Amino acid sequence: MQSIDSVTLNNDSMVNKSLVQAKELVNQLELGNIEKADMIISDLCKIRENDLYQEIGKLTRDLHETMNDLSGDTRLRTITNKEMTDARHDLDYVIGLTEESANKTLTAIEHSMPLLDTLSERAIHLRKLLQTHINESANNTGPGFMAAELDAYFDMVIADTKSVHNDMNTVLVAQGYQDITGQIIQRVSKMVQDVEQSLVGILQVNSHHINQNEQNKDVKNSAGYGPSVPDDGNADVMKNQDDVDELLSTLGF
Amino acid sequence: MDKNMNILVVDDFSTMRRIVKNLLSEIGFNNISEADDGKTALPILERGGIDFLVTDWNMPGMPGIDLLKAVRANPELASLPVLMVTAEAKREQIMEAAQAGVNGYVVKPFTADTLKEKVDKVFERLEN
Numbered sequence: 001m002q003s004i005d006s007v008t009l010n011n012d013s014m015v016n017k018s019l020v021q022a023k024e025l026v027n028q029l030e031l032g033n034i035e036k037a038d039m040i041i042s043d044l045c046k047i048r049e050n051d052l053y054q055e056i057g058k059l060t061r062d063l064h065e066t067m068n069d070l071s072g073d074t075r076l077r078t079i080t081n082k083e084m085t086d087a088r089h090d091l092d093y094v095i096g097l098t099e100e101s102a103n104k105t106l107t108a109i110e111h112s113m114p115l116l117d118t119l120s121e122r123a124i125h126l127r128k129l130l131q132t133h134i135n136e137s138a139n140n141t142g143p144g145f146m147a148a149e150l151d152a153y154f155d156m157v158i159a160d161t162k163s164v165h166n167d168m169n170t171v172l173v174a175q176g177y178q179d180i181t182g183q184i185i186q187r188v189s190k191m192v193q194d195v196e197q198s199l200v201g202i203l204q205v206n207s208h209h210i211n212q213n214e215q216n217k218d219v220k221n222s223a224g225y226g227p228s229v230p231d232d233g234n235a236d237v238m239k240n241q242d243d244v245d246e247l248l249s250t251l252g253f
Numbered sequence: 254m255d256k257n258m259n260i261l262v263v264d265d266f267s268t269m270r271r272i273v274k275n276l277l278s279e280i281g282f283n284n285i286s287e288a289d290d291g292k293t294a295l296p297i298l299e300r301g302g303i304d305f306l307v308t309d310w311n312m313p314g315m316p317g318i319d320l321l322k323a324v325r326a327n328p329e330l331a332s333l334p335v336l337m338v339t340a341e342a343k344r345e346q347i348m349e350a351a352q353a354g355v356n357g358y359v360v361k362p363f364t365a366d367t368l369k370e371k372v373d374k375v376f377e378r379l380e381n
Contacts, residue, residue, distance in 0.1 A: 102268040106272070170365075172365075173365050175268055178268045179264070179266040179268055182266060183266075223316045224312075225311070226341075227342075234343075236343050238343075248358060252351075253358075
């Protein structure tokens with residue numbers, strides 16, 4: 001590091017040199033010697049230009065070395081050539097697995113629902129028959145064998161099948177997670193792909209500055225933005241259906 | 254509300270199409286067709302016979318908002334009721350859909366009751 005004294009000394013000598021040139025410039029101008037004066041002016045400019053070129057040269061060398069280091073970095077190469085691609089395959093695999101699992105669940109629900117509904121309908125029908133029987137036999141011999149127990153059983157079947165039916169519907173709607181998570185994973189996967197392409201670009205063209213993959217993130221996206229992630233702090237994103245309804249009601253809905 | 258009406262459900266995720274289809278059949282609708290984005294949905298709509306469109310927003314090819322605009326721009330389809338069922342929840346998007354003439358907007362994840370309520374509301378408003 002330069003000491004303050006040497007900087008002062010340096011400045012002093014530069015000031016002296018400039019002062020000499022300035023005096024000479026005035027002198028030559030007073031003598032009407034335009035050519036000489038021009039030469040002094042261009043000498044003065046050259047000093048500044050040389051400093052500037054030296055700085056640019058240093059920056060260029062630094063940048064070039066950094067680029068070379070980057071392209072020689074085997075870890076970065078592995079990440080770019082293999083791990084990023086693997087990461088995207090992993091994410092695709094997660095989408096595939098959740099889709100398969102959600103579809104199995106939906107198939108099971110679609111299979112069970114009609115069975116459940118038939119059970120319920122049969123129970124309602126039998127309870128009606130049983131109640132007619134109970135009413136008719138009350139006048140003479142009294143209700144038949146286990147009539148009260150059967151009546152209670154049908155009541156239970158009717159109530160429970162209804163409850164299971166509602167639970168099944170909850171399970172059905174809950175499979176929507178596959179759509180939501182799938183869209184979020186697709187979005188992350190796309191981002192990984194963009195980063196991957198940028199890195200490949202840097203590694204391939206290490207002496208050229210590349211910026212072609214840069215995208216304006218604020219550009220309006222008519223394809224949609226995908227699901228919002230809770231607590232991402234975006235006040236412009238509706239948190240739930242109530243928020244959406246409130247906004248729509250201000251729009252006359 | 255005619256329970257025999259023909260409904261087209263548009264979503265790129267087959268699981269979501271199945272869910273919506275099951276919920277609609279729970280309400281009593283059984284004539285349901287499917288499409289996986291706006292591009293495949295539009296020809297089906299143009300062939301005629303669809304009475305109600307339920308569509309997602311974020312889909313490859315042709316997003317739901319563009320499908321909605323195409324429907325409103327087509328004199329044959331302009332009055333078709335459209336319910337959007339989507340994870341898109343930005344204020345500007347909901348306003349854009351409203352301005353484009355959507356009849357209802359359900360944000361994912363939703364419940365069976367919400368979907369039913371919004372479907373009912375779409376037809377209630379149309380009948381009044």
